[in-house]
Amino acid sequence: MPQIAQLTADNWYLASQLFWLLVVFAGIYVVIGRGMLPKIEATVDARDRKVADDLAAAKAAHAAADKLEESYRQQGEASRAAAQKAVAEARDKAAKDAEKRLARIDAELAAKLSAAEADIAAARSSAMAEIESVAAEAAGELVAKLSGVKVAAADAKAAVKAVLHG
Template identity: 80%
Template sequence: MPQINQLAENWYFASQLFWLALIFGAVFVVIGLGMYPKIEATVDARDRKVADDLAAAKAAHAAADTIEDQYRQQSDAARAAAQAAVQSAKDKAARDAEKRLAKVDAELAGKMAAAEADVAAARSSAMAEIESVAAEAAGDLVAKLSGVKVAAADAKQAVKAVLHG
């Protein structure tokens, strides 16, 4: 090929190679020694920042888990204390109700005994009146039917015998 043969014959080919090497070296120095370390430092700083952020996130997650566990423990303890307080209040209320019920039962028993005594007294009084009324009625009946007058004491005794038995 004539183009390649022409290059070997011309003297400016060597100068082109020189300038190519010089430009390449300058670009290498500028980029390789000037810009590359800055880029590498930026990438390393970003990697460190990402790693630090991940570590901080893991630490925050662990701290949040710890706080959540503490919250659950406190919540469980508070719930248990509340249940104990409710149970205690229920027990106290039951004891108070039992005391009031016993007091009311005692009062009612006293009133019942008094009522029974009143009923018994009224019964006795009524029986006594019934006996006297019955004795008078019996005496009047005997007097009307037979014409014989019966003594009040005899009539009372006869009515007592019939009523009591």
Template identity: 90%
Template sequence: MPQIAQLTADNWYLASQLFWLLVVFAGIYLVIGRGMLPKIEATVDARDRKVADDLAAAKAAHAAADGLEESYRQQSDASRVAAQKAVAEAKDKAAKDAEKRLAKVDAELGDKLAAAEADVAAARKSAMAEIESVAAEAAGDLVAKLSGVKVGAADAKAAVKAVLHG
């Protein structure tokens, strides 16, 4: 290869190639190192700042969401307490209403029971009076049939009363 032969045969070509190698590398350094690299670093720094700002915004949004969640929980708890209080008040009111109605019905039943007991007592008294008169007649008839003696109605009633009440 002629390129390799030139390097070993003559030092002038070697020095020329080394010079141009240094010139090319210096050009590449100047173009990339001084021109492109600062732009790339600026872009990377801007991206890092953007990422940091986005993370800070996300943390702030997370904190705001936590605050909203806590507020929601407090409102939910307050609503639950208010609902339980309303239910308890409704139960108490219903119980009081039921007690009032029960007392009213109980009083009505007590009145009806007293009236029924009075009716039963009157019927018993009437029945006892009838039984006494029937028993007095029957006793008078029995004494008349058995002994042939006629007993007066007043005496028969007195004897029946003595036996029944005595």
């Protein structure tokens, strides 16, 4: 092969090729290593800083959200406790008002009941007096018809009273 034969025949070609190989690699090193690599590293570092800053901001926002949530929870619990207290107070007030109204109504009903009982007692005593007088008259007439003996009205009343209250 001629390429291999060139290498072995004359070292001058080999040295020339090695020289240009080193020059090309040095050029690539200078262009990439000194020109492009710092820009790439700066971009990667900026991206890393941005990601770290975004993560820190996210953690701060999460912590703030947790604090806000806790604040809302505490406000909700305080509001719930205040509402329960207001409901309990309203219930107690309503119960006391109901007790007062019931006491007033009970007093009114007791007064009406005692008045009705007094009316009933008066009606009963009036009815009893009428019954006694009617019964005494009937007893006197019955005795007069059956035995033919006339009984005095006072005696008939005393006998009826004795039997009725007896």
